[in-house]
Amino acid sequence: MxxxxxxxxxxxxxxxxxxxxxxxxxxxxxxxxxxxxxxxxxxxxxxxxRLIRHAYGAQPGYMRMVDAAYAAWDALWTDLGEVLHVPTGVLAMDEAGGDWIRASRAALREDGRAITDLSGAEVTARFPYLSGEGLDSAFWCPEGGVLLxxxxxxxxxxxxxxxxxxxxxxxxxxxxxxxxxxxxxxxxxxxxxxxxxxxxxxxxxxxxxxxxxxTASKQVLVRLAPPPELAETFARAPMILDLSGGFYMVPPVAGTPLKIGDHSFSLQGDPDDPDRTPDPREAERILELARRRIPALDRFTPLGAASCFYDVEPxxxxxxxxxxxxxxxxxxxxxxxxxxxxxxxxxxxxxxxxxxxxxxxxxxxxxxxxxxx
Structure with a gap:
C-alpha cells in the first residue's frame, strides 16, 4: 500500500x-x-x-468569497449528511448613513445581488417588532443565514x-x-x-x-429568550446589523437563544485566564445598544452573558x-x-x-x- x-x-x-x-x-x-x-x-x-452574509462594506473580495464559502459548506453538508445552516436574510441599518452601508449597497448591486432599500418607516412596517425611528439608511438582502x-x-x-x-x-x-x-x-x-x-x-x-x-481580543455577548408571544416571530427574524447602534442580533433559530453582540473589539484580555465571567456592566452596555431598535427587549428573559476570544488583525x-x-x-x-x-x-x-x-x-x-x- x-x-x-x-x-x-x-x-x-x-x-x-x-x-x-x-x-x-x-x-x-x-x-x-x-x-x-x-x-x-x-x-x-x-x-x-455564527453569521454568513454577502454584505461586506468596501471589501468586495470577501463579499465574492462568500459564494465559494457556500459551495464549500455544501460539500461539507454532503460529507456530514446534514445541513447545519438556517437561511434568515440580512437587515442592515444605519442612522448616520455611514461608509459601510453605502459601500455594501454599492458592491452588492454591482455584483447583481438582490437587495431592497428601506426607509425607517418601511423597516417598522415590514418588521413590526423593530423600530426604524431615526434611520438614515437600511436595506434588506434575502441571502445570508446562521451557521450552527x-x-x-x-x-x-x-x-x-x-x-x-x-x-x-x-x-x-x-x-x-x-x-x-x-x-x-x-x-x-x-x-x-x-x-x-x-x-x-x-x-x-x-x-x-x-x-x-x-491581537487576542475578549468579546462579550448576551443571550436572551423572547417572551412567549414573540418567540415564533423572532425565530423567523433576519440577522440584524445595526451600524449606528453598534450591535448585531442573531435570531433564535433551530432552538438556539437569541444573541446580541457589539461591533467593537476590546483588543485586550488573556485567553488562558480561567475566569471568563463577563462584567455585568459590559453586558448591560451591549443591551443598551439594542434597546432602541428592539422595543420589547426588556421583556426578554436573560439567559446569561458570555466571553469569547477572537484573534484580530488591524x-x-x-x-x-x-x-x-x-x-x-x-x-x-x-x-x-x-x-x-x-x-x-x-x-x-x-x-x-x-x-x-x-x-x-x-x-x-x-x-x-x-x-x-
Missing part, C-alpha cells in the same frame, strides 16, 4: 478541523492537536451560531475521526515551524511532513512573529501563509472568519497538496480577489 503523506494541525476549532477535512480529502494522514476535546468551550469557534457553529464543530470532529484523523488532547507550548513539529507540555513532540497552526487567540503566545500582527484581513518550507499559519479571523472556515480549509489543503497553488493563497485569503489557477 502506498504511504500517505502526513499532516499535523494545531487547533481543533473551525479552521483546524476544516483544514483536516480538506487534507483528508487530498489523501493525507492527519493528526490534530488541541488543548481540549472539540468542541472546546473556550475556543473562538464554539458558540451556538457548535453543532458544526462537533459534527466535523466526529466525521474526520470516523475517517481516520487522530485528534489528540494536549497543550502545545512551542512551535518548531522549520521542522513541522509541536513541543507539548509534557516535553514530547509531534511531527509531520507539513504543519498547520490554527490556534486562534493563542497564536501570539506560540508564534511571536504573527503575534505582532494579530484591517480584519485573514492571515493564511507559509511560515517555513513545511509550515503554515491561519490567523486573524476576528468575528467574521467562521463563515469562511470550510472554503479556507479546503483551499489551503489543495495548496498543500499542489504546491503550484501556494502563491495564490495569502492574497486571496486577505480578500484581494486573486484568482488561483
Amino acid at each position: 502506498e504511504k500517505r503523506p502526513t499532516a499535523l494541525v494545531l487547533g481543533a476549532g473551525i479552521m483546524g478541523l476544516c483544514t483536516a477535512w480538506g487534507l483528508l480529502r487530498e489523501g493525507y494522514s492527519v493528526r490534530v492537536v488541541d488543548q481540549a476535546p472539540p468542541p472546546n468551550p473556550l475556543g473562538s469557534s464554539v458558540d451556538h451560531h 457553529a457548535d453543532r458544526i464543530v462537533a459534527a466535523l470532529a466526529r466525521h474526520v475521526v470516523a475517517r481516520g484523523v487522530v485528534i489528540e488532547t494536549a497543550r502545545a507550548v512551542r512551535v518548531d515551524a522549520a521542522h513541522a513539529t509541536l513541543v507539548l507540555e509534557d516535553g514530547s513532540r509531534r511531527s509531520a511532513e507539513v504543519l498547520v497552526v490554527a490556534a486562534g487567540p493563542w497564536i501570539p503566545r506560540l508564534l511571536p512573529s504573527i503575534g505582532q500582527r494579530v 484591517e480584519e484581513r485573514f492571515v493564511v501563509e507559509k511560515i517555513s518550507r513545511r509550515a503554515w499559519v491561519m490567523s486573524g479571523f476576528s468575528g467574521h472568519g467562521f463563515k469562511f472556515g470550510a472554503v479556507l480549509g479546503q483551499r489551503l489543503a489543495q495548496a498543500i497538496a499542489k504546491p503550484e497553488l501556494e502563491a495564490f493563497i495569502p492574497a486571496w485569503a486577505a480578500g484581494d480577489e486573486v484568482v488561483s489557477a
Whole structure:
C-alpha cells in the first residue's frame, strides 16, 4: 500500500478541523492537536451560531468569497449528511448613513445581488417588532443565514475521526515551524511532513512573529429568550446589523437563544485566564445598544452573558501563509472568519497538496480577489 503523506494541525476549532477535512480529502494522514476535546468551550469557534452574509462594506473580495464559502459548506453538508445552516436574510441599518452601508449597497448591486432599500418607516412596517425611528439608511438582502457553529464543530470532529484523523488532547507550548513539529507540555513532540497552526487567540503566545500582527481580543455577548408571544416571530427574524447602534442580533433559530453582540473589539484580555465571567456592566452596555431598535427587549428573559476570544488583525484581513518550507499559519479571523472556515480549509489543503497553488493563497485569503489557477 502506498504511504500517505502526513499532516499535523494545531487547533481543533473551525479552521483546524476544516483544514483536516480538506487534507483528508487530498489523501493525507492527519493528526490534530488541541488543548481540549472539540468542541472546546473556550475556543473562538464554539458558540451556538455564527453569521454568513454577502454584505461586506468596501471589501468586495470577501463579499465574492462568500459564494465559494457556500459551495464549500455544501460539500461539507454532503460529507456530514446534514445541513447545519438556517437561511434568515440580512437587515442592515444605519442612522448616520455611514461608509459601510453605502459601500455594501454599492458592491452588492454591482455584483447583481438582490437587495431592497428601506426607509425607517418601511423597516417598522415590514418588521413590526423593530423600530426604524431615526434611520438614515437600511436595506434588506434575502441571502445570508446562521451557521450552527457548535453543532458544526462537533459534527466535523466526529466525521474526520470516523475517517481516520487522530485528534489528540494536549497543550502545545512551542512551535518548531522549520521542522513541522509541536513541543507539548509534557516535553514530547509531534511531527509531520507539513504543519498547520490554527490556534486562534493563542497564536501570539506560540508564534511571536504573527503575534505582532494579530491581537487576542475578549468579546462579550448576551443571550436572551423572547417572551412567549414573540418567540415564533423572532425565530423567523433576519440577522440584524445595526451600524449606528453598534450591535448585531442573531435570531433564535433551530432552538438556539437569541444573541446580541457589539461591533467593537476590546483588543485586550488573556485567553488562558480561567475566569471568563463577563462584567455585568459590559453586558448591560451591549443591551443598551439594542434597546432602541428592539422595543420589547426588556421583556426578554436573560439567559446569561458570555466571553469569547477572537484573534484580530488591524484591517480584519485573514492571515493564511507559509511560515517555513513545511509550515503554515491561519490567523486573524476576528468575528467574521467562521463563515469562511470550510472554503479556507479546503483551499489551503489543495495548496498543500499542489504546491503550484501556494502563491495564490495569502492574497486571496486577505480578500484581494486573486484568482488561483
